[in-house]
Amino acid sequence: MTFFPRALAETPATPGLPIEWEETNCLLCGGRRYKCLTEAPDASANGQGLWFAVVQCQECGLCFTNPRPSPSAMVQFYPPESYPPYQSRPERPARWFHGWHWLRGDAERKALARVGQGRLLDFGCGGGSFLKRMDGQGWQVTGLDISATTVCRVRADLGLRALVGSLPHPDLQPESFDVITMWQSLEHVHAPREVLREAHALLAPGGQLLVAVPNIDSLPYRWFGPDWFGLDLPRHLTHFTPMTLALMLERAGFRIKSLRMVRHPKWLHWSAQQAVRHKRGPYWHRWLTSRPAASAASWYSYLSRQADCVLVTAAK
Ligand SMILES: [Zn+2]
Numbered sequence: 623m624t625f626f627p628r629a630l631a632e633t634p635a636t637p638g639l640p641i642e643w644e645e646t647n648c649l650l651c652g653g654r655r656y657k658c659l660t661e662a663p664d665a666s667a668n669g670q671g672l673w674f675a676v677v678q679c680q681e682c683g684l685c686f687t688n689p690r691p692s693p694s695a696m697v698q699f700y701p702p703e704s705y706p707p708y709q710s711r712p713e714r715p716a717r718w719f720h721g722w723h724w725l726r727g728d729a730e731r732k733a734l735a736r737v738g739q740g741r742l743l744d745f746g747c748g749g750g751s752f753l754k755r756m757d758g759q760g761w762q763v764t765g766l767d768i769s770a771t772t773v774c775r776v777r778a779d780l781g782l783r784a785l786v787g788s789l790p791h792p793d794l795q796p797e798s799f800d801v802i803t804m805w806q807s808l809e810h811v812h813a814p815r816e817v818l819r820e821a822h823a824l825l826a827p828g829g830q831l832l833v834a835v836p837n838i839d840s841l842p843y844r845w846f847g848p849d850w851f852g853l854d855l856p857r858h859l860t861h862f863t864p865m866t867l868a869l870m871l872e873r874a875g876f877r878i879k880s881l882r883m884v885r886h887p888k889w890l891h892w893s894a895q896q897a898v899r900h901k902r903g904p905y906w907h908r909w910l911t912s913r914p915a916a917s918a919a920s921w922y923s924y925l926s927r928q929a930d931c932v933l934v935t936a937a938k
Pocket residue numbers: 648649650651652653679680681682683684
């Protein structure tokens with residue numbers, strides 16, 4: 623089924639580079655029947671007023687951005703000087719009440735302690751703060767990122783091994799890693815199934831993959847819809863649920879070991895601010911622009927297992 627979003631037709635001509643669009647079949651099952659789930663603008667500082675559509679496969683339920691900019695056209699949506707994950711910042715100490723740090727730290731401790739110190743690949747390493755921390759704990763680390771500028775910074779400023787590109791990568795050998803991490807990066811790639819298959823090949827027997835992605839089957843998405851921070855169009859190309867992430871991992875050959883919710887009070891706070899700014903949604907969205915209310919709401923989403931992020935540990 624061909625689907626062109628209404629909003630795309632209304633997109634104004636932009637002063638930037640021309641965008642090459644592509645339509646895709648379902649990224650999980652290859653199905654061609656999908657329905658529009660939502661439409662939303664690029665809410666980043668360089669958004670240029672462009673709108674994008676998220677569709678849902680009628681066969682397997684996977685949600686994905688469609689149509690989408692081609693891989694070469696996508697570069698302009700990641701300005702290295704202003705895209706936050708590409709900035710190298712010192713990590714602030716984890717605080718127990720910040721769900722992400724606490725739960726990610728907990729998952730890391732449990733998953734990484736079992737395999738001990740070994741060889742670790744961070745897919746989508748960004749500014750390299752996670753690599754630096756793991757290097758400090760004795761891990762033999764390698765970073766991989768699509769941005770050449772960012773990778774150069776990781777090498778020059780942090781002195782760590784980092785490669786430019788995606789998976790598969792010609793410089794990475796099969797069964798050469800004990801752990802692969804994908805912190806908020808799998809949703810950015812054009813072919814997630816192929817990336818996971820390659821990650822499976824790169825892991826040594828018994829190796830582990832840790833994947834964290836935004837969860838579109840969450841209360842924050844239901845509350846805020848197009849204003850939900852986790853959409854981040856068009857940079858997020860796949861919009862996973864716990865079920866579709868687990869399915870894709872299993873089809874790539876992985877065995878699911880654990881699946882946890884992770885809450886992001888800051889995402890919720892930002893989403894509420896966007897919704898109020900755009901005058902969308904009910905009046906109570908205003909309450910969530912207060913940080914304590916956003917934190918309480920994110921705890922509620924976490925405790926009801928509908929938080930806005932999901933973290934899976936999978937084994938080869
Ligand atoms: Zn499908």
